[in-house]
Amino acid sequence: xxxxxxxxxxxxxxxxxxxxxxxxxxxxxxxxxxxxxxxxxxxxxxxxxxxxxxxxxxxxxxxxxxxxxxxxxxxxxxxxxxxxxxxxxxxxxxxxxxxxxxxxxxxxxxxxxxxxxxxxxxxxxxxxxxxxxxxxxxxxxxxxxxxxxxxxxxxxxxxxxxxxxxxxxxxxxxxxxxxxxxxxxxxxxxxxxxxxxxxxxxxxxxxxxxxxxxxxxxxxxxxxxxxxxxxxxxxxxxxxxxxxxxxxxxxxxxxxxxxxxxxxxxxxxxxxxxxxxxxxxxxxxxxxxxxxxxxxxxxxxxxxxxxxxxxxxxxxxxxxxxxxxxxxxxxxxxxxxxxxxxxxxxxxxxxxxxxxxxxxxxxxxxxxxxxxxxxxxxxxxxxxxxxxxxxxxxxxxxxxxxxxxxxxxxxxxxxxxxxxxxxxxxxxxxxxxxxxxxxxxxxxxxxxxxxxxxxxxxxxxxxxxxxxxxxxxxxxxxxxxxxxxxxxxxxxxxxx
Numbered sequence: 397x398x399x400x401x402x403x404x405x406x407x408x409x410x411x412x413x414x415x416x417x418x419x420x421x422x423x424x425x426x427x428x429x430x431x432x433x434x435x436x437x438x439x440x441x442x443x444x445x446x447x448x449x450x451x452x453x454x455x456x457x458x459x460x461x462x463x464x465x466x467x468x469x470x471x472x473x474x475x476x477x478x479x480x481x482x483x484x485x486x487x488x489x490x491x492x493x494x495x496x497x498x499x500x501x502x503x504x505x506x507x508x509x510x511x512x513x514x515x516x517x518x519x520x521x522x523x524x525x526x527x528x529x530x531x532x533x534x535x536x537x538x539x540x541x542x543x544x545x546x547x548x549x550x551x552x553x554x555x556x557x558x559x560x561x562x563x564x565x566x567x568x569x570x571x572x573x574x575x576x577x578x579x580x581x582x583x584x585x586x587x588x589x590x591x592x593x594x595x596x597x598x599x600x601x602x603x604x605x606x607x608x609x610x611x612x613x614x615x616x617x618x619x620x621x622x623x624x625x626x627x628x629x630x631x632x633x634x635x636x637x638x639x640x641x642x643x644x645x646x647x648x649x650x651x652x653x654x655x656x657x658x659x660x661x662x663x664x665x666x667x668x669x670x671x672x673x674x675x676x677x678x679x680x681x682x683x684x685x686x687x688x689x690x691x692x693x694x695x696x697x698x699x700x701x702x703x704x705x706x707x708x709x710x711x712x713x714x715x716x717x718x719x720x721x722x723x724x725x726x727x728x729x730x731x732x733x734x735x736x737x738x739x740x741x742x743x744x745x746x747x748x749x750x751x752x753x754x755x756x757x758x759x760x761x762x763x764x765x766x767x768x769x770x771x772x773x774x775x776x777x778x779x780x781x782x783x784x785x786x787x788x789x790x791x792x793x794x795x796x797x798x799x800x801x802x803x804x805x806x807x808x809x810x811x812x813x814x815x816x817x818x819x820x821x822x823x824x825x826x827x828x829x830x831x832x833x834x835x836x837x838x839x840x841x842x843x844x845x846x847x848x849x850x851x852x853x854x855x856x857x858x859x860x861x862x863x864x865x866x867x868x869x870x871x872x873x874x875x876x877x878x879x880x881x882x883x884x885x886x887x888x889x890x891x892x
Contacts, residue, residue: 430448430449430450430451430452430454430618430621430622431448431449432446432447432448432449433446433447433449433590433618433619434446435447435502435590435591435593435594436502436740437501437502437504437774438502438503438504438735438736438737438738438739438740438774438775439504439726439727439728439735439736439774439775439776440773440774441740441773441774441775442773444501444502444594445594447593447617448617449617449618449619449621449622450616450617450618450622450625451625452625454616455616455622455625455626455629456625456629458585458614458616459556459585459614459626459629459631459632461611461614462556462583462584462585462611462612462614463555463556463583463631464611465583465609465610465611465612465614466553466555466556466581466582466583466612468609468611468612469578469581469582469583469609469612470552470553470581470582474528474529474532474579474581476607477528477578477579477581478525478528478579479607480578480603480606480607480608481521481524481525481575481578481579481606481608482522482525483605483606483607484521484602484603484606484608485517485518485521485522486606487602487605487606488514488515488517488518488567488602489514489515489518491602492511492514492515493511495510495514495595495598496510496511496514497510497728498594498595498598499513499514499566499567499592499595500727500728500735501594502591502592502593502594502595503563503564503566503591503592503595503738504691504727504735504736504737504738504774504775505690505691505727505735506727506732506733506734506735507727507728507732508732509689509690513565513567513568514567516568517567517568517571519857520568520571520572520575520857520873521571521575522857523857523858523873524575524576524579524857524878525575525579527875527878528579528580528878530875531551531580531875531878531879531882532551532580532581532882533551534548534549534550534551535548535549535550536548536549537549544890545888545889545890546887546888546889546890547886547887547888547889548886548887548889549884549885549886549887550884550885550887551580551879551882551883551884551885552581552882552883552885553577553580553581553582553633553881553882553883554577554582554633554634554657554881554882554883555582555583555631555632555633555634556582556583556584556585556631556632556633557573557574557577557582557583557584557585557632557633557634557636557881558584558585558587558626558627558629558632558634558635558636559573559574559577559584559585559586559587559636560587560623560626560627560635560636560637560638560639560647561573561586561587561588561589561596561638562589562638562639562661563588563589563590563591563592563738564690564693564694564695564738564797565690565694566588566589566592566595566596566599567595567599568855569638569661570586570588570596570599572638572661572861572872572873572877573636573638573872574586574599574603574613576872576877576878576880576881577636577881578603578608578612578613580878580881580882582633582881583611583612583613583614584612584613584614585614585616585626585629585632586599586600586613586614586615586616587615587616587617587618587622587623587626588615588617589639590617590618590619590620591738591739593617596615596617597615597617600613600615620643623637623643623647624646624647624650627647627650627651628650628651628653628654629654630654630656631654632651632654632656633656633657634656634657634658634659634880634881635647635651635656635657635658635659636659636661636870636872636880637658637659637660637661638661638662639661639662640662640663640795641662641663641795641821641866641867644660644662644868647660648660648869658869658870659868659869659870659871659872659880660863660868660869660870661695661861661863661868661870661872662695662823662863662866662867662868663695663795663797663821663823663866663867664695664696664699664795664821664822664823664824664863664867665699665700665792665793665794665795665796665819665820665821665823666695666696666697666698666699666700666821666823666824666825666826666852666853667698667699667700667701667702667815667816667819667825667826668683668686668698668700668701668702668825668826668827668828668848668852669702669703669806669809669812669813669816669825669826669827669828669838670683670701670702670703670704670707670711670828670829671704671809671827671828671829671831671834672704672706672707673829673830673831674707674828674829674830676707676710676711676714677714679711679828679850680711680714680715680717680718681714681718682828682850682851682852683698683701683715683826683828683852684715684718684719684722685718685853686698686826686852686853687699687701687801687853688719688722688733688734688779688799688801689853691734691735691736691737691798691799692796692797692798692799692800692801693737693738693797693798694797694853695823695863695867696823696824696846696852696853696854696855697797697853698801698826698852698853699795699796699801700792700801700802700804700815700816701715701801701802701803701804702803702804702805702806702811702812702815702816703803703804703805703806704805704806704807704808704812705805705806705807708783708803708805711803712761712781712783712803715761715781715803716761716762716781719762719779719781720762722734722779724764724776724778724779734778734779734799735776736774736775736776736777737775737776737777737798737799738775739775740775742775742777742797742798743775743777745798746777746780746796746798746799746800747777748790749789749790749791749794749796749800750763750780750782750791750800752789752790752791753782753785753789753790753791753802754782756786756788756789757784757786758782758783758784758785758789758791758802759782759783759784760780760781760782761781761782761783761803762779762780762781763778763780763781764778764779764780777798777799777800778799779799779800780799780800780801781800781801781802781803782800782801782802782803783802783803783804783805785802785803785804786804787815787818789802792804793819795821809834809838812838813838813841813842816842817841817842817843819865820865820866821863821865821866821867822843822844822845822863822864822865822866822867823844823845823846823863823864823867823868824844824845824846824847824848824852824853825839825842825844825846825847825848826847826848826849826850826851826852827839827847827848827849827850828849828850829849829850832849835849835850836849843864843865844863844864844867845860845861845862845863845864845867845868845871846859846861846862855873856873856874857873857874858873858874859873859874860872860873860874860875860876860877861873861874861877862876
């Protein structure tokens with residue numbers, strides 16, 4: 397077919413999931429694109445495929461398509477929208493293995509963790525499906541006795557929702573937005589991260605197969621400039637972005653002239669405090685998993701650990717033993733817990749954070765040999781655990797987003813709270829202790845959107861996911877998150 401991109405590598409990957417005649421790449425991607433961008437395998441550094449990048453004009457055309465689609469999509473009964481998403485859930489579960497292979501190939505997440513993400517996504521979507529009716533329900537508001545004017549409240553979809561999504565958990569972060577948007581009657585202009593575009597294209601195909609019209613869920617592809625073009629569109633109902641704080645600020649600035657609703661799910665510098673009454677080994681194992689799962693590439697990964705001085709050394713030893721047992725290898729190999737980091741430039745960033753801490757007096761507890769991985773072309777960064785850290789170090793101040801952690805000794809609750817709040821971020825924080833009252837007292841003093849007692853790195857579809865300060869604006873998930881995708885209309889009704 398003239399004028400289309402049909403990369404053999406992409407066809408090989410996606411054909412495991414979709415019949416060749418239905419491939420998005422062949423049907424929708426035109427050579428009139430602004431350019432191309434490469435999809436690389438971070439475990440090898442090798443090219444998977446090159447994809448077209450939508451131009452500003454193409455973004456505008458796809459937005460117009462989504463506008464037209466939304467007008468029809470919202471007219472249909474809620475039950476049809478719910479059923480389409482239920483079917484999408486079934487398709488996800490039936491094709492988990494092939495979808496996980498695609499995700500691992502372009503993001504580097506171990507296959508077992510990729511499968512875990514895909515299998516858990518339907519649980520989030522099902523909550524949104526089940527609770528959409530109460531968010532959309534019309535309300536009668538009764539005024540004073542004998543009032544002639546009847547007062548009612550209805551909820552309407554925002555319109556076209558721009559879903560500019562992240563690469564670290566592309567199913568979770570995308571579904572938080574598109575599932576809530578679609579079930580409440582919005583259409584979606586979806587821009588997956590350039591690092592997980594193949595996964596994004598697969599999501600779009602599955603939604604269409606499930607019954608969501610192609611003009612109700614429209615995918616754009618490209619890098620940052622494409623995302624900026626999406627965010628700056630006049631007439632959007634809302635811009636929902638998941639990613640880094642600096643990029644979030646740019647997205648907000650691009651949308652601001654159009655007075656568009658903007659929600660930002662940004663990064664964190666998530667702390668955990670370990671009180672002296674814990675089971676040290678169990679706490680160390682749980683927190684290590686919270687810090688290193690997905691290679692630490694999560695906005696709610698544990699990034700700072702504060703341990704009471706009386707158990708500090710015992711905790712550090714148990715934590716180090718846990719981390720040293722994590723297997724770093726090819727993400728497709730059995731038993732791999734740590735794969736490569738997703739982005740090549742981030743390797744230099746992580747190295748700089750470690751060197752800064754060591755220069756300022758930090759002591760290495762786990763410091764994997766990076767020379768063991770120099771023969772690989774991939775972006776491997778062995779785990780690093782440092783003690784004797786403090787807040788003069790970038791490691792304890794700036795988001796790490798990788799397999800590096802610092803452990804700091806504290807004298808007690810007051811010092812721990814002070815240090816945990818000493819950050820520009822406010823996403824999550826955790827306390828490990830046997831004393832539930834103490835945990836809730838400490839969590840009440842922390843300026844974060846989510847607090848954890850004896851757990852960490854956890855998201856629930858039943859609770860709103862929100863950040864404070866530089867960690868974001870607005871909520872997804874929970875009833876509060878569902879309400880983010882509708883707007884109220886006040887009706888004053890008086891019979892003639």
